[in-house]
Amino acid sequence: AQSVAQPEDQVNVAEGNPLTVKCTYSVSGNPYLFWYVQYPNRGLQFLLKYITGDNLVKGSYGFEAEFNKSQTSFHLKKPSALVSDSALYFCAVRPAGNMLTFGGGTRLMVKP
Amino acid sequence: GAVVSQHPSWVICKSGTSVKIECRSLDFQATTMFWYRQFPKQSLMLMATSNEGSKATYEQGVEKDKFLINHASLTLSTLTVTSAHPEDSSFYICSASGRGESTDTQYFGPGTRLTVL
Numbered sequence: 001a002q003s004v005a006q007p008e009d010q011v012n013v014a015e016g017n018p019l020t021v022k023c024t025y026s027v028s029g030n031p032y033l034f035w036y037v038q039y040p041n042r043g044l045q046f047l048l049k050y051i052t053g054d055n056l057v058k059g060s061y062g063f064e065a066e067f068n069k070s071q072t073s074f075h076l077k078k079p080s081a082l083v084s085d086s087a088l089y090f091c092a093v094r095p096a097g098n099m100l101t102f103g104g105g106t107r108l109m110v111k112p
Numbered sequence: 113g114a115v116v117s118q119h120p121s122w123v124i125c126k127s128g129t130s131v132k133i134e135c136r137s138l139d140f141q142a143t144t145m146f147w148y149r150q151f152p153k154q155s156l157m158l159m160a161t162s163n164e165g166s167k168a169t170y171e172q173g174v175e176k177d178k179f180l181i182n183h184a185s186l187t188l189s190t191l192t193v194t195s196a197h198p199e200d201s202s203f204y205i206c207s208a209s210g211r212g213e214s215t216d217t218q219y220f221g222p223g224t225r226l227t228v229l
Contacts, residue, residue: 044220
């Protein structure tokens with residue numbers, strides 16, 4: 001069975017500093033990998049996805065993620081955090097033909 | 113990008129009543145729609161998957177007679193919570209995937225907060 005782990009419940013970063021939100025997965029085959037962001041009392045917004053090709057994927061709002069097959073990781077990154085980036089971030093994996101499996105979520109707090 | 117709407121955004125109802133939540137894909141045809149439930153400070157729990165014109169597939173532990181799902185067209189799916197009870201209070205989120213570029217990706221609605229008194 002597939003699983004997704006987001007080892008940090010919360011990540012704190014100062015505005016202007018780089019941020020990383022970690023995600024590792026366990027799934028057979030070559031999965032599709034996704035990052036979503038959720039603001040309070042809102043649904044999830046799609047940020048980016050990795051299907052195939054370049055391991056560095058660029059997405060919305062200046063976010064990017066790096067797919068590392070050997071480490072089975074798909075960490076979300078941004079060079080310079082904004083206070084408005086504060087939200088709940090979900091990593092998700094979808095093995096070919098199967099449903100999305102979500103990580104537990106990581107709350108990002110960016111302080112001015 | 114692909115847009116999914118939900119209506120209503122929040123609803124308060126009395127115990128024993130039924131509540132219908134609509135999920136619409138606004139700019140693409142949603143061949144598959146998903147319904148999730150999210151408890152406070154928790155991740156999303158998949159309730160069911162529906163394909164247009166066919167019966168929904170429910171996840172283990174989800175009562176199909178209580179959570180009625182209808183995917184009547186390529187742009188509309190509805191979730192009806194029948195005989196709602198306070199323990200059904202939750203944040204319900206739908207998502208949709210479709211044809212073309214939206215095949216690989218699920219696009220989520222803004223969610224519906226249900227409070228059962």
